[in-house]
Amino acid sequence: MNRAGTLAGSIGKGLVAGVAGTAAMTVSSTVEARLRHRAASSAPARATAKVLGISRRCLYDKLALYEGGARAVPVDCEKTA
16 A cells, blocks of 8 residues: 555544544433433533634524524624624
8 A cells, every 4th residue: 555545544544533432422421411410511612602702692593593494584793802
């Protein structure tokens, strides 16, 4: 196998391992939260909103737009300071 093929194979293995690890962590944290009757964390939403420079409310509106399809009124958020 040539060098490009080896590199592509290694990248592919890394991507598969990353997806498998993410799935395992998601399943384990979801099971743990349900067993302990713990609510979902808002930390990921806070961090995402901070990085994007928008309010959490705007972030939630945008996520609802993507999950629910098109809305009659587009979501237009202003950047936060």
